[in-house]
Amino acid sequence: MLILRPVGPSDLDGLLELAAQLDSMNLPRDREFLERRIEVSNRSFSGEIASRGEGVYVFVLEDTEADRIVGSSLILAKHGRPGAPYYWLKVSREERRSTALGKRFVHTKLQLMSTEDGPTEIGGLILDPRYRSHPEKCGKALSILRFAYIAAHPERFEREVIAEMLSPFDESGANLLWNAFGAKFTGLPYREADHLSARDKQFITDLFPVDPVYATLFPEDVQAVIGRPNETAKAAVRILEKVGFKYLGQVDPFDGGPYYGAARDAITSVSERRELVLPGLVSDPISHRDGPLVLLSAERNLGYRATVVPLDEESTPLCSKACREALGACSGDRVTVTPLP
Numbered sequence: 001m002l003i004l005r006p007v008g009p010s011d012l013d014g015l016l017e018l019a020a021q022l023d024s025m026n027l028p029r030d031r032e033f034l035e036r037r038i039e040v041s042n043r044s045f046s047g048e049i050a051s052r053g054e055g056v057y058v059f060v061l062e063d064t065e066a067d068r069i070v071g072s073s074l075i076l077a078k079h080g081r082p083g084a085p086y087y088w089l090k091v092s093r094e095e096r097r098s099t100a101l102g103k104r105f106v107h108t109k110l111q112l113m114s115t116e117d118g119p120t121e122i123g124g125l126i127l128d129p130r131y132r133s134h135p136e137k138c139g140k141a142l143s144i145l146r147f148a149y150i151a152a153h154p155e156r157f158e159r160e161v162i163a164e165m166l167s168p169f170d171e172s173g174a175n176l177l178w179n180a181f182g183a184k185f186t187g188l189p190y191r192e193a194d195h196l197s198a199r200d201k202q203f204i205t206d207l208f209p210v211d212p213v214y215a216t217l218f219p220e221d222v223q224a225v226i227g228r229p230n231e232t233a234k235a236a237v238r239i240l241e242k243v244g245f246k247y248l249g250q251v252d253p254f255d256g257g258p259y260y261g262a263a264r265d266a267i268t269s270v271s272e273r274r275e276l277v278l279p280g281l282v283s284d285p286i287s288h289r290d291g292p293l294v295l296l297s298a299e300r301n302l303g304y305r306a307t308v309v310p311l312d313e314e315s316t317p318l319c320s321k322a323c324r325e326a327l328g329a330c331s332g333d334r335v336t337v338t339p340l341p
Contacts, residue, residue, distance in 0.1 A: 055078070061127070145295060165233040
């Protein structure tokens, strides 16, 4: 059975293995960093984080039969707070025309922006490739799980939610925009700068240009990756667009990946989430091709738990004995249902 739940200390090795697939700022392939992240996540879920802006919520997808975690996703309660700004490159257009020459040019400009009062950010979505075509729609479940939790605890999160998508990288792992832009001002390779920014972002303020930069000055192949998601991120973009996210005209200062965003309460997976009383037991086994799939979640004695189940003809979730045990829920308990897009 597949169960979605908060990460725990015993998940460190599995999370490290997953992180190696992406090696991102939010989930780097760094054991010490991930140990700290798991500890902060545990405190966030338990409500022990004093400042809302410091909350980090890491979820994992566990295959209970294989006894291993096969996916992850996370929420940063606030990206951008005093002492840890949120940075982005604002993408704008400037039209220039010469009547004498009969020429017109539209230039793309990039300008570094920052705020210490930023939005909630979702990220860290990684899925074992062997589960990408699973009938329980694992990728969608990991993505939508975050919105189901935000809807359950809106007081912990900001009114705006963003998601950063990686831009294309070449086979060697190099990024064209970083090599043409960030590396020129910092003297750092991409991975080193990315990992450093997870601990200290001051070098961005100190070294990046303050004035707008004309992307026209970059080679055409560099211009082409600005605001374009990596092939591996396109499926995640489609899911986000289905629930209401839009491109913000912002890109990451390092790799040029696009930022998508939406108002928290306008996200379909937040507004369409519904509470109900868990109905009586259904017979095992349940086929996930029996009806529309939804994320069924509960926050009972086991903590926050969720799994994917089908709906019957009356839009009632079909929850087996194994499903109830995994959620720690019984007939008559209140649970929530969030549609999968």
